[in-house]
Amino acid sequence: MTVAPNPELEAPTLETAKAEADELTTRILELRDAYYERNEVLVDDAEYDRMLRRLEELEHAFPELQGQDSPTQTVGGRAQTTLFAPVPHAERMLSLDNVFSVEEFLAWAERAERLAGRSIGYLCELKIDGLALSLRYERGRLTSAATRGDGVVGEDVTANVRYLTGIPDRLAGTGHPELVEVRGEVFFPLEAFRELNERQAAAGERVFANPRNAASGSLRQKEEGKTDAALELMHARLSRLRMLVHGVGAWPSPPVATQSELYGVLAAWGLPTSTHVEVAKTATRAADYITHYGDNRNSVEHEIDGVVVKVDELALHDELGATSRAPRWAIAFKYPPEQVNTRLLDIVVSVGRTGRATPFAVMEPVHVAGSTVRQATLHNQDVVRAKGVLIGDTVVLRKAGDVIPEVLGPVVELRDGTEREFVMPAACPECGTPLAPSKEGDVDLRCPNAKSCPAQVRGRVEHIGSRGALDIEVLGEVSAAALTQPEVPAVPPLVTEAGLFSLTLDDLLPIEVVVRDAETGLPKEEDDGTVKLRTPFQRVTQEYPPEAEGLDPAARRRAGITKSHRVVHPSAAALKLLDELEKAKTKPLWRLLVSLNIRHVGPVAARALADWFGSLDAIRAASRDELAAVDGVGGIIADAVIEWFLVDWHLDIVRRWADAGVQFATPGHPGPGQAGDAEGVLAGLTVVATGSLEGFTRDGAQEAIIRAGGKAASSVSKKTDFVAAGPGAGSKLQKAEELGVRVIDAAQFALLVTEGPAALD
């Protein structure tokens, strides 16, 4: 990665400024060319804007650098003349200046208010990540539709635009102007985009990197030379596109005083306007709008890359005027990009607790949507092939649902020939056992060495400690690794999970683990070149012998006690772990079942089995049919349970845990199938909890639902009776609103689980 010279530290001379400006100009024009001619995004928006701004800065400092054809003086790219006919816009389509922080936005507003000489009302709307389009209506009839092009001349896409849903051929109402250009944004709704890509992938066609590319690609399709079937497909695709309008051109004096009223006129004409538009009385309120949608970016049906804030009063638009490139009465606030480019350094294979070998991407650390990402899963070798990424590629990275990093694909243009293909290893990277599919024809490869593959043992031990299983504090990734793969002693305290509940302080104290660098994952070294080690379960202090207790330094010297000596104590973590293990021995049966790592048996299936049978012995004694008769358990899970009990070392786990005092039975359970049906205020009701509910932890909310006799589901469907949503609720809340499921807040939820649904009204 190259670091740009910091302008604050180094004042450029005319000469260095010219060199830098030339380089920036070349690069920006290249990028524009790629974007507008080939519909490709080589760098993310923020990077592009940074380059453009730096060029502006330089031109500001050295006006002599600013030529006629500087990218700062032109908008967008050249109109594409090869494919679509050029259409001149009656009024120029300007782009907007950008700000990247609330501070910058407020500074912009302050300047506008100073120029206006009074306070201003602002119209706030979402900046759709789509394609700018201008619709030309003459006496109410749609005569042409054009892309932005270079702002002066666009491309004629009228024929395609007629297939879009929601764009009237003839405006509603009367009294339309002789000529008006309606400006807006065309986009692929996220849902439709996902479906489109699924179909493209299924048909072996290339998938689109993002909805904007899909929108642009769809609008630029040509009818010529297509078969009837292909034509139908093209029209179907166009009909999935949507447009939202947000302005007019070539209409000198609209009969309204504000931008918001103008939107009312457009809506009355039957044009689609956004439902997310708000008028803010002050700049601070506008800033609230910006932060609100920054936190809820994915609550909208289309991708948004920011917010556009416009001065609401139209009279002020003329007063504030425009630069050659952008109006002064509007500003675009850009959110940090959700998609960035970074380098794919390597593809490494990890082995999980079930033995599945999963390739993941190791990348140059990069900031995306609020955090630094260096890894992302690639699922399996088919996915690696489907994405077409090579080691060494520059790849497009995004956060799916704003959380999970996902590699979208390579930037093929930036390859230099040194990239190499990923080859799935034939053997387990941790234990060397040859990998094989568990079933004939399975894509996933597994390490068959379940009993002693270090990765699998570590994974299983970690799983036992996880919240969905025995919920043992301290026993997480780090401790699990320390117990199963320490540097010292040579024979680890845990060879399998069978010994977990027989661990003693003497087992824990000697453990030494390798200290690894957080960034590289490589072992750290001491100054003398040896590997740096740490003792997680012991704490060493320097102490004087007991007889020196209470003596001051001079007295100690007189008594001849000069040296302190090392005393080894158990660390807090060691004591906590043993205490937690002790408590875990009597946790509910379903938690123990989950801890056994039986395939397909997670918290829900385990609860069903535990409630029905009441003890592990009863489950073990049950036949396949008896198991499958339990609600929520079918043939496959029944088989998995039966097969699990046929393996010697599995039985060894049960035996040794029981010997150590683990209770594999629900006290007072009357026997298989004898427990009565769940009763309680929520009997027969399904409730989903999402977001952070005040007064409940995530698991606590689930627990409360079950304790009240209700069903705690993990996703929202028609069968859901209530969705309890707190701050931070995402797609589930949206789904609930779509399906018309009743949504309640934390306070109502607390009432619901104690008093029942009747208490809500």
Next chain:
DNA sequence: CACCCTCGAGTTCA
């Protein structure tokens, strides 16, 4: 047998 609803598994970072 074809759906829809769920669950389980893998996964990232502060």
Next chain:
DNA sequence: CTCGAGGGTG
């Protein structure tokens, strides 16, 4: 959170 796949229902 998303994916694939099991379970159950019409």
